[in-house]
Amino acid sequence: MPAPRLATALNSPTLDLERSIIDGVSVIEHWLRNEWQKHAVPFYCSVDLRNSGFKLAPVDTNLFPGGFNNLNPEFMPLCVQAMMTAVEKICAGARSVLLIPESHTRNISYLQNVATLQAIMRHAGLDIRIGTLLPHITAAAEVDLPDGGKLTLEPVQRRGNHLVVDGFDPCAVLLNNDLSKGIPGVLQDLEQIVIPPLRAGWVTRRKSQHFNAYDDVARQFALLIGIDPWLINPYFAACGKINFHEKKGEDCVASTVDEILSDIREKYAEYGVKEDPFVIVKADAGTYGMGIMTVKDGAQVRALNRKQRNKMAVVKEGLQVTEVMVQEGVYTFESIKDAVAEPVIYMIDRYVVGGFYRVHTGRGIDENLNAPGMEFVPLAFEDTCLLPDRDARPGSSANRFYAYGVIARLALLAAAQELEKSKTRTKANVA
């Protein structure tokens, strides 16, 4: 697969950005190495990026990545090698792991992700079984997968302060479930290691806290390689309690939208960008692209019709949207055969292990590609993100993918810092 054509006339600033990153490889890797001495890296992570031609930025950082099956199978060894390191970190003694997936069993593509993750961990030498939280699964159930394989889901049981499945008392519990519905009792107060920590779930996690941390990381990084931090960092602000049904808190959202639009307009003027600024209004907690809205004017927020209000009011598994984040929209100017494409980068421990493009023909360049009903086509990166090449021509796929890997790792570093802060907060709440 060729890297998508960068379908933009505005590509000189991006190539500048990419050039700054490629020229800075040794400075960047050195800096990252030092940062990882100071911060505990999340076990795994995926980052949605947007590349507008003049700007390259993360727009979503997922601590429970669900698309390992979309990665290029050729790079499985990279995943296995990274997993070996990740496992050492959580506990050198760990040998058996219970993986807790999401509970939407009908999403076969998601289950293929679980099977891929299981395979990676098995190759890395772990005994791994899949425990389901679904109450209607009362005995081991085998699911047929698209690739011809099978996945066995087993009902979890609580034995004292251990989460077990039949005949298997694991050292560690690995969550691939973002806890949108809250933290089930069966997962609370476990003596086993739980990764990521429960506070990484959407009950406590806030996107705005992540992007707060990213603000700092992006500022430091920009200083390091001498660029304007805005080129890698979307403006954002959080609004407090909102009730879309009852039209409460809308004023805050509308005025925030206008402020951010105005800030973007200034930057667009500075860089000679001719596009229309837009912002994304989304739930501050939650995932799966529900409750997301593209807005080009604060007035639009006040003029929502009932259908739009309903759409914004509820995200995954019925979680109510009560807090909202407004984020600068970043145009996607990457396309594959005229379909809009958005890169997603996967990391295990601090290593970039691959990525894919989320490709969608029916969407505009200013829309969220991870939206309900969206049937995106994943397109695995043909190259890794590990081989920057100073001598390659600007815009070469090796360099573009390396730049993606760098920006994704900045988001990973932000996630690490975010989790540190939430740890302190959780402790303070207990005290």
Place this chain on the structure above:
Amino acid sequence: MPAPRLATALNSPTLDLERSIIDGVSVIEHWLRNEWQKHAVPFYCSVDLRNSGFKLAPVDTNLFPGGFNNLNPEFMPLCVQAMMTAVEKICAGARSVLLIPESHTRNISYLQNVATLQAIMRHAGLDIRIGTLLPHITAAAEVDLPDGGKLTLEPVQRRGNHLVVDGFDPCAVLLNNDLSKGIPGVLQDLEQIVIPPLRAGWVTRRKSQHFNAYDDVARQFALLIGIDPWLINPYFAACGKINFHEKKGEDCVASTVDEILSDIREKYAEYGVKEDPFVIVKADAGTYGMGIMTVKDGAQVRALNRKQRNKMAVVKEGLQVTEVMVQEGVYTFESIKDAVAEPVIYMIDRYVVGGFYRVHTGRGIDENLNAPGMEFVPLAFEDTCLLPDRDARPGSSANRFYAYGVIARLALLAAAQELEKSKTRTKANVA
């Protein structure tokens, strides 16, 4: 490339061994993880293996691997990822490294290895330059490489206790030179980190000390997965001071040869192996396959002619053979199109990053394939050593390569322990 045909009728015990390794993946990886908590892993390492169909064992462990150019370029990302970890270990702050290669500049294939190593380290974000110890290179010299690239060799200079090249004072010095000639003054008492440590060079290192350490490792590993340690461990013994020219110490060699042959005969009887036992007599210090002899009877050692004595008396760069090791010979029953093949496994940090076959048509199955004048053809592994597959048929290349990676890592672990012991010894000598 298909994995070489295992040209042997005696393959049931090997497949048993391979099966034990594949069945033990999680036990083995868990055990290795724990061992690496206890022992500092060498920076890099290559291991020559021999697979006789009934036995799979390391016969040489190289702490200055010189064939990175022979690895499959597709697995470059695995090398880069492993290098990122290796660099973190030596010094998170390290950003600039001076690589000191061997001094035989006419071996263009070796220089291609240096360039590959440089590329791996550059991709991992290090500033790396090549310093030569050759006195006749007094200014930066560019060498054209077979792959079309170029390598710049720069004369090293000593500035106080730092080794530098023009305008470059590196954090660390990486040796890709096995110090067969001794430790040059310019490398002594450096304040910079030197990796591997100087005592890993052949002035102090002894193969017999390595295989002593390997004895322990193999015994523990065999116990772990329930096999006879002999299946992965060749018998060996060291003889003290020998002078082949003056026929001094030959009796020790001859009687050791006979003892080991007798031990092998017992094992061959136990396993129903019909082949003739043989041993390898080699220098206890040194490399490059000089001073190596295949022997099937102690009497052969006493009956050496002058030419044979001369051959044994000197190894690389004129180093005199004064100590000799006698090691059980392991038949090579792997072949590619009727040419004998010997696997070589490459590791960076504790990760197996690839391997290749040393293929030679003109050699017998009981001869050393790394011999003077030998023109071996390297054949890169098509698969990594990272994807064991419990469900694959016995003898699948994925499983065979995984088994190779495991045995190579046992040798790596032995090298780690060997270097620990020599550290203590060096300190004791100083005190």
